[in-house]
Amino acid sequence: MTAVVTAHGLTKRFGDVTALDDVSFALAEHTIYGLLGPNGAGKTTLMQILTGQAFASSGNVSVFDAPPVENPAVLSKVCFVRESQRYPHVYTVRHVFHTARRLFANWDDTFAHGLAADFQLPAGRLVRGLSRGMLSALGVTVGLAARAPLTFFDEPYLGLDPAARQLFYDRLLADYAGHPRTVVLSTHLIDEVSDLVERVLLIDRGRLVLDEDADDLRGRAVAATGRAEAVDGFAAGRTELHRERLSGLVRSTILDGLGPHAKALAQTLNVELEPLSLQQLVVRLTAPPTTVPPTTTAPADREAAR
Amino acid sequence: MDNDRPIFLQIAELIENSIIDGSLVEEAQVPSTNELAAFHRINPATAAKGVNQLVSEGTLYKRRGIGMFVAGGARARLRERRRDRFTEQYVGPLLAEARKLGIGHDELMKMIDSFGAVVGRDLG
Amino acid sequence: MNRIRQVVRLQMPAWPQIVGWTWGMTAVAFGINLLSVMANYDPGDGVTNTGGLVSLCGVAIGMATVSVTQIFPYALGMSVTRREFYLAWSLLAVVQSVVYALVLCLLRAVEQATGYWGWGMRFFGLPFMDDANPVLLLLGYAVPMLVVTHLGILLGTLYLRWGTTGVLASLTLTFTALGLAATLITWTRQWDAIGRWLLDQSPTALLAGWPVLVAAAFAVGGYRLIRRATA
Numbered sequence: 001m002t003a004v005v006t007a008h009g010l011t012k013r014f015g016d017v018t019a020l021d022d023v024s025f026a027l028a029e030h031t032i033y034g035l036l037g038p039n040g041a042g043k044t045t046l047m048q049i050l051t052g053q054a055f056a057s058s059g060n061v062s063v064f065d066a067p068p069v070e071n072p073a074v075l076s077k078v079c080f081v082r083e084s085q086r087y088p089h090v091y092t093v094r095h096v097f098h099t100a101r102r103l104f105a106n107w108d109d110t111f112a113h114g115l116a117a118d119f120q121l122p123a124g125r126l127v128r129g130l131s132r133g134m135l136s137a138l139g140v141t142v143g144l145a146a147r148a149p150l151t152f153f154d155e156p157y158l159g160l161d162p163a164a165r166q167l168f169y170d171r172l173l174a175d176y177a178g179h180p181r182t183v184v185l186s187t188h189l190i191d192e193v194s195d196l197v198e199r200v201l202l203i204d205r206g207r208l209v210l211d212e213d214a215d216d217l218r219g220r221a222v223a224a225t226g227r228a229e230a231v232d233g234f235a236a237g238r239t240e241l242h243r244e245r246l247s248g249l250v251r252s253t254i255l256d257g258l259g260p261h262a263k264a265l266a267q268t269l270n271v272e273l274e275p276l277s278l279q280q281l282v283v284r285l286t287a288p289p290t291t292v293p294p295t296t297t298a299p300a301d302r303e304a305a306r
Numbered sequence: 307m308d309n310d311r312p313i314f315l316q317i318a319e320l321i322e323n324s325i326i327d328g329s330l331v332e333e334a335q336v337p338s339t340n341e342l343a344a345f346h347r348i349n350p351a352t353a354a355k356g357v358n359q360l361v362s363e364g365t366l367y368k369r370r371g372i373g374m375f376v377a378g379g380a381r382a383r384l385r386e387r388r389r390d391r392f393t394e395q396y397v398g399p400l401l402a403e404a405r406k407l408g409i410g411h412d413e414l415m416k417m418i419d420s421f422g423a424v425v426g427r428d429l430g
Numbered sequence: 431m432n433r434i435r436q437v438v439r440l441q442m443p444a445w446p447q448i449v450g451w452t453w454g455m456t457a458v459a460f461g462i463n464l465l466s467v468m469a470n471y472d473p474g475d476g477v478t479n480t481g482g483l484v485s486l487c488g489v490a491i492g493m494a495t496v497s498v499t500q501i502f503p504y505a506l507g508m509s510v511t512r513r514e515f516y517l518a519w520s521l522l523a524v525v526q527s528v529v530y531a532l533v534l535c536l537l538r539a540v541e542q543a544t545g546y547w548g549w550g551m552r553f554f555g556l557p558f559m560d561d562a563n564p565v566l567l568l569l570g571y572a573v574p575m576l577v578v579t580h581l582g583i584l585l586g587t588l589y590l591r592w593g594t595t596g597v598l599a600s601l602t603l604t605f606t607a608l609g610l611a612a613t614l615i616t617w618t619r620q621w622d623a624i625g626r627w628l629l630d631q632s633p634t635a636l637l638a639g640w641p642v643l644v645a646a647a648f649a650v651g652g653y654r655l656i657r658r659a660t661a
């Protein structure tokens with residue numbers, strides 16, 4: 001694997017707050033990544049540091065084999081589409097395209113105008129007069145048409161309706177096929193992109209908690225539903241992430257639940273197994289500690305929570 | 307795509323199904339990785355992994371610069387393999403459920419026969 | 431260099447506004463001054479100096495500040511480095527100062543040709559430089575413009591780095607320092623010496639010499655600030 005980005009012990013502090021805590025990973029060439037995690041997990045901060053827009057408190061970052069900060073050779077290969085990107089007051093959509101054409105080496109004007117037509121972006125409209133959805137469409141268009149070898153999309157879909165989002169995913173896939181590059185897609189709409197991304201980076205409270213192939217994460221966790229003793233029997237020796245109950249019925253979310261014998265065991269115990277989608281898995285892995293609701297204070301639960 | 311199994315396996319299986327049901331005949335060209343990715347809205351690398359698995363199993367073969375093709379004898383081999391798995395995949399769960407509901411051997415056989423008649427796909 | 435040129439062009443869409451506001455407001459100041467001079471006109475007065483150019487300087491500061499704060503976050507988003515951005519804006523400051531100086535030279539010529547607009551009002555002419563050669567005259571206009579433009583850029587970078595609080599705190603600090611310096615000069619009775627020094631300087635040195643150092647100081651300060659600024 002040719003690494004496009006490597007980060008070692010990356011840490012970012014804002015006063016008392018640690019936004020990124022000793023994060024290390026590598027991004028490979030020609031791969032689509034999903035950068036997932038709850039709000040405030042540190043995703044945007046991470047992308048800002050990788051694109052030289054923010055400064056790490058400690059740790060090393062290398063992008064195309066060099067530090068990205070103030071490095072024109074590196075940054076000319078990088079495009080960062082921010083959800084909160086600010087545009088000059090007097091800029092129209094056309095101005096944005098003109099400047100992007102001059103600043104991104106691989107910019108494809110025809111592609112950009114095709115995308116603008118698909119998203120129904122009015123070229124003459126002032127950017128500050130665009131709706132939230134159109135602003136997102138503008139960012140998406142710039143990010144795709146720039147064809148930068150390393151492209152970051154930070155929640156690019158805000159205000160986009162499902163049809164426009166589908167258009168974005170389709171255009172991304174089609175263009176990626178013809179012009180492979182490294183794409184990092186930060187999003188909360190995990191179910192929508194789970195088939196699109198090749199690898200998943202999950203950040204929670206500044207720490208990297210997952211760095212795996214998206215395909216390997218399929219079926220990584222299961223929801224096991226059945227009578228309490230049966231589920232206890234099935235869950236024994238496995239990592240339980242979550243537990244719900246309804247009268248005598250228990251649903252337990254179990255990590256690494258589908259070993260070779262798991263299905264047979266579940267059948268014998270009369271436990272229903274249901275694979276977790278990537279989105280559900282992320283929710284379970286990053287759920288903040290909650291106050292325990294009264295129904296789950298029974299002795300059996302305390303044991304399960306061990 | 308299902309959540310419980312890797313997508314690349316599902317892609318491989320979809321192509322296998324097309325070969326078994328005859329929609330992809332032997333020596334026919336298989337859709338490219340990018341076509342598969344675009345159609346199923348999945349990552350091209352994942353689609354490629356599925357296709358490559360079929361290549362390594364000898365179901366497909368690669369013609370450099372042209373694409374992937376269905377290997378000779380692939381259909382027969384796939385059918386053979388599916389038959390081997392049929393018992394474990396379909397008969398096993400069927401018998402387990404029947405036992406749970408107290409359906410006896412004869413009753414089960416009768417159900418299979420009459421259902422087959424209804425859908426017009428008699429197995430005879 | 432090519433890259434810097436492309437970054438300079440980020441400002442192009444704003445030019446109609448920048449030029450329009452700058453010269454529009456100067457024209458308004460000119461009109462008001464002219465009205466005021468006309469109202470108090472007495473042919474025996476000779477030429478009235480209005481110091482109207484101060485308004486042009488004020489607008490130039492504001493325009494530079496706005497331009498920096500508006501376009502920097504966008505430039506960063508387009509993968510431009512802070513260094514490239516700052517070099518481009520410094521280049522813009524020089525070009526703009528020279529162009530404005532040329533316009534001012536022209537307006538000064540018109541002013542003199544029309545007998546000070548027919549009402550004895552000196553609006554565009556520079557003091558002490560009545561007999562300067564054209565090059566020195568151009569510098570006399572361009573260098574002070576460069577100073578105020580860089581001051582505007584500096585204020586913009588202060589804002590980018592530390593926000594409104596940073597700008598206000600810096601201004602407070604500067605005024606405090608200037609006040610203390612003035613107090614110190616008064617206390618040590620050095621005003622006469624300073625006055626003599628100023629009188630010893632040629633108008634060229636005062637308008638086009640020493641201010642170069644001030645502009646350079648502003649430029650260095652702005653560069654150091656922007657290198658750690660985030661969008």
